[in-house]
Amino acid sequence: MGDQSDRSTAEPLEFREVTKRYPGASKPAVDKLSLEVPAGEICVLVGPSGCGKTTAMRMVNRMNEITSGDILLGGRSVKDRKPAELRREIGYVIQHIGLFPHWTIAENIATVPKLQGWDKARIAARVEELLDLIGLPADTSSRYPSQLSGGQRQRVGVARALACDPPVMLMDEPFGAIDPINRERLQNEFLRLQAELRKTIVFVTHDIDEAIKMGDRIAILQEGGKLAQYAPPAELLMYPASRFVEDFVGSDRALKRLALQRVRDIDLWKAAAIRVGTPVTEARAELEDADVPYGMLVDDNGRPKGWLSDRAMTGERVTDDVRSPAHPIVELDDVLRDALADLLSSETRYGAVVDKNGSLAGVLSLEVIQHFLHAAPAASPTGADLISE
Amino acid sequence: MIAPGLAFLGDFGEAIKFIFQERESVSGGVQIGGIPELAGFTATHMYVSLAALAIAAVLAIPLALWLGHLGRGDFIATATSNVGRAVPSLALLAFFISFVGLGYTNVIAVLVLLAIPPLITNTYVGVRQVDRDTVDAARGQGLTGMEIVRKIELPLALPSIFAGMRTSAVNVVATATIAPLANVQTLGEPIITPQTYGFVGQLGASILVAVITLLVDFLFARLQRAVTPEGVKLARPAKARRRFSFPTKRSPKQA
């Protein structure tokens, strides 16, 4: 779980029976949406095209006006303040970024600070700080948006939104226009940033996998702007509230759950780690104790060499007669889904799990994974947890 | 009955009377004004204008079509439009008068030169704006270059071409007004001979010139609208360029 940073300025956000109705439309675009986002958490709004997720997000900063209901930011209604004032306190990141091409990167980042009347020195310091935070070199500040790549521009968009340390951030498919490889990188970096800054974030996406990775809580909206389910990712995957949610999440939701876990998180089977020359009686005793009927030959450092054959255990001492190699070898830190993929692509039932030093730490099998999937989870893991370890 | 009403308009009234009624010239001795004489001027005016426009179209449009098809004419298109704008029509006419002489051929040559730049620029731009994917698909289906120009690029570029013709037509008709300087008697004749026609004549001719030019402009605008294919009218490219993925107040159906 992420730490609660002391310097967090985040505020909670609440949607209260929020409805958006466009004139002349028979159905509302957003229908009585109610949900609470605790301070410092990422709430992902996800759903098919036309479900109202972006409309809902844009009501928080009044880019769309609320027809009925209210949105409370830190307890205060967003309707209390003038729109321009409200928006200066909310970070806003959109898919196509919208950097001003005629301003340098520094000037772009300083958009809101300048509006708020900060002095030059303070602005310059903040720009430097933010560039460092998003991982861009300091000389970027004097360049123009057209000189940056798409990924770099997206990061500047995030920096710009963070400039005045807003309590809430709105992000509308911010990584949608980036290629898949860089998208994953940006997502991971953003989660690391969030672990440090702990902002309250409303994040819109149409991609359920991104939602599961990024969200502390996920709100699935269906057509007509109705809330279908609002829950943390693991709960969503395990207990979908309706047929719609089930379909939207996908029939591979069990696999999706595995994407949120590491091998170390689940109860692995114990295997007997046996060195060459061990007395056979000792070896057999260990085998009794283990969950796997075969012994694993290990070297002096405990590294697995192969599964022992019955012949190896016939004499006085254990020989190095191996029936099959130790493949696949999976690490404790591997994401469980990837480990399963390795297991499936080999022909063995058992995968050897090793720790950072390479010594045997346990055994993974399909049954182990099934057992995990059926047990109720002790804690609700999120994509952020995966990143921060 | 009409006369008092026109008299109320002062000079303009007199000018309109000049158009319809013959009267004696300022210097005396000659009959001027009235429909027959002015119709003659108008006929000359339209003749040189149409001839010049036709010649310019035949010269400029095929060339610009081909350049646009090849994509090679960027420099030529911008250069001709810049030069075409920079050269004053009066200077060009005077140049021809002094170097070549007076007469119809001269005038038409000058008008052709003035008509060419907008035609080249607009035709070229019109062809370049045809969606490259469309052309690509056509080529992939086996159409030759000429066929692509004829069946795809030309029809789709027609609105732009007609916009160019509209600009050229207006320029040509306007410039034909000063043709009398080269002894070609268009509607500008009363304008440059005030000693015969007087201010009233000048004004009357000006009114006619203005009306005719506006008619030509209107006519070509209509033609341009007529040749715009339905599908293109509906697409409204300027707006399409600005559309992006999430909704504005005008598109309530999207998320």
Next chain:
Amino acid sequence: MIGLPIAQLQIDKPGGADDCVSSNGFCPEWIAENIDRYWTPLLEHVYLTVAPVAIGFAISLALAIMAHRRRWLTGPVIAISGIFFAIPSVAAFFLLQPLTGLGYTTAMVALVSYTLLIIFRNITDGLRNVPAETRDAALGQGLTERQVLYRVEFPMAVPEIMAGLRIATSTTVGLAALAVFAGAGGLGAEILVDKRFKSNVVVAGGLAVLLAAAFDLMILGAQRAMTPWRRSRA
């Protein structure tokens, strides 16, 4: 009122290089000796170009800002200025005379109205071509509509506005040549003083073309200076 008697076809024969002049060749010596007489018309022509463009720009800018908020204004403005634009300058110079008399006022009114269509349309197009996501990001950051217009949309529209100014200036140089019909001066008057004399025509006409080119380059230079972000590309 009688218009200027401008159809004088006399061949002016100022002194010097008589043979060249009387045979109507192209006479460099004559040009060199008489270059001074083009100075005043040139200055008049500069005035007849710069003033209408400046005034036209001011008017177009005001109209464009109004039309930016009230989109419905755009159509009528373009339609009306389009009508002015279609009326040939010569005709306009006369049609205005009953109202504004003979002289610079008439020329100015006509020339200003010709610049309106070009500049207004370019300013409006320039503002409209600002990408929607840039506008959205600007509003989302908390800029007011006014701030968005002045700090984001106008600076981004500079290239198109400048293009409009360039077109308007070139066109006005050409039209100002006809201002002689309105009773104003300029290089056009100089051409007509002796429209058959080659040297005269070449110098007067050539000066007009050079003037147009000079203005064009100046405005282009100003545009480059005002848009440093376009010079640097990734």
